[in-house]
Amino acid sequence: MSSNVQIDIKEIITNQAMMAKKASQKLATLSSLEKNKALLTMAHALEVKTPIILEENNIDMENGRQKGLSASLLDRLLLTTERIAQMADGLRQIANLNDPVGNGIMSCRRPNGLDIRCIRVPLGLVGIVYEARPNVTADAIGLCLKSGNAVILRGGSEAIHSNKILASILAEAAYSAGIPHGAIQFVSITEHEAVDVMMRLNKYVDVIIPRGGAGLIKRVVENSSVPVIETGVGIxxxxxxxxxxxxxxxxxxxxxxxxxxxxxxxxxxxxxxxxxxxxxxxxxxxxxxxxxxxxxxxxxxxxxxxxxxxxxxxxxxxxxxxxxxxxxxxxxxxxxxxxxxxxxxxxxxxxxxxxxxxxxxxxxxxxxxxxxxxxxxxxTDGNEFGFGAEIGISTQKLHARGPMGLEALTTMKYLIYGEGQIR
Structure with missing residues (x-):
């Protein structure tokens, strides 16, 4: 690939990350009611537009057969009316979950009179790199929005048509319901350089989560300068x-x-x-x-x-x-x-x-x-554990472990109240 094309890829993805990061600031302030309204609108949009989604998935399935994908990989790639309905139900389940944003973690009053509180806040912009599972697109967007995070997704080439249409439908529905424009970004560039760019966007991306085979996860863990939550490899x-x-x-x-x-x-x-x-x-x-x-x-x-x-x-x-x-x-x-x-x-x-x-x-x-x-x-699944959908199964120990639901997509902020104390 020429250096000019590489520069174009970097510019395109960087601009997407900039937009998402900007949108994340407003998204973090939305109420649970506003986020839930968007999730329900998104779920309805998936059901209404199921025929369009199936058409795009059929293209991916045919391409997969021609490439000789195994039966198990084709099964992961396949979307059906029932599976799309399950994706929609997953979004509704997320809407019914308690919102972790703003929840108190601890509070204390120090001897000098300072009141200290610790609350949960969104991570900011979450990057997801994943392979041939289109349902991840809906799960990741839903969980990120409910936890107040913007999201930038890059799916595998095997599911490019399915992922593009899903991300487009979900983003359109979310924006129509009040989610800040730009909060949902899908990277449609299938070249490997796209992942390399995402892994270097420290200025905008707060965490990157790889979901897929051992090769993908190893590559991201070993090469990313953005903090990584390692997920998925299941021996x-x-x-x-x-x-x-x-x-x-x-x-x-x-x-x-x-x-x-x-x-x-x-x-x-x-x-x-x-x-x-x-x-x-x-x-x-x-x-x-x-x-x-x-x-x-x-x-x-x-x-x-x-x-x-x-x-x-x-x-x-x-x-x-x-x-x-x-x-x-x-x-x-x-x-x-x-x-x-x-x-x-x-x-x-x-x-x-x-x-x-x-x-x-x-x-x-x-x-x-x-x-x-x-x-x-x-x-071992977010839905089975009562977390709604999941962003992945973390196999590391920091900062999340096991099925990652809403709480795992938050961090903490200390709020300190004083009356003129100095040190």
């Missing part, structure tokens, strides 16, 4: 311990792997306690095979089920995003916890057990944002 495990209800374990594993294999809360590895491996491994392999899941096993697994493919060390740290799973037999719960803390991504982990002490130990020692006992990891 999730289910550990079936010696006290597990095996039928329950099978039900959970099948759900966590096969219901939507491309999403970040799907599992990639099953760990089985060696005390039950001879009984349980053939059982779960049969069920997974019937569900057309490719199984890769450790050496101990192959000794029991020699028909399995051999798992390599790489498999333990791979997010397949597909109907592929790795299985490892471990000596005990301690080895299971060690394996998870070594290879997991800090997303979601589960133990299947009827032993209370093992459940507590697992939840205490596993380092992840969500740790389950006898339930599918597929519940």
């Amino acid at each position: 999730c495990h289910v550990f079936v311990d010696e006290f597990a209800d095996l039928e329950l374990a099978t039900k959970i594993i099948l759900n966590a792997k096969t219901s939507r294999p491309a999403v970040c809360n799907a599992i990639e590895t099953v760990l089985i306690d060696q005390k039950i491996a001879n009984e349980y491994l053939p059982m779960i392999c049969q069920k997974l095979s019937e569900a057309k899941v490719e199984i890769r096993g450790c050496e101990k697994c192959l000794a029991i089920c020699p028909e399995l493919k051999t798992a390599t060390k790489e498999d333990w740290s791979t997010e397949y995003g597909d109907l592929i799973i790795s299985i490892k037999i471990v000596e005990n719960i301690d080895e299971a916890i060690s394996h998870i803390n070594t290879y997991g991504s800090g997303h979601s982990e589960a133990i299947i057990t009827t032993n209370y002490n093992n459940a507590l130990k697992f939840q205490k020692l596993v380092d992840a944002s969500a740790v389950y006992v006898n339930a599918s990891t597929r519940f």
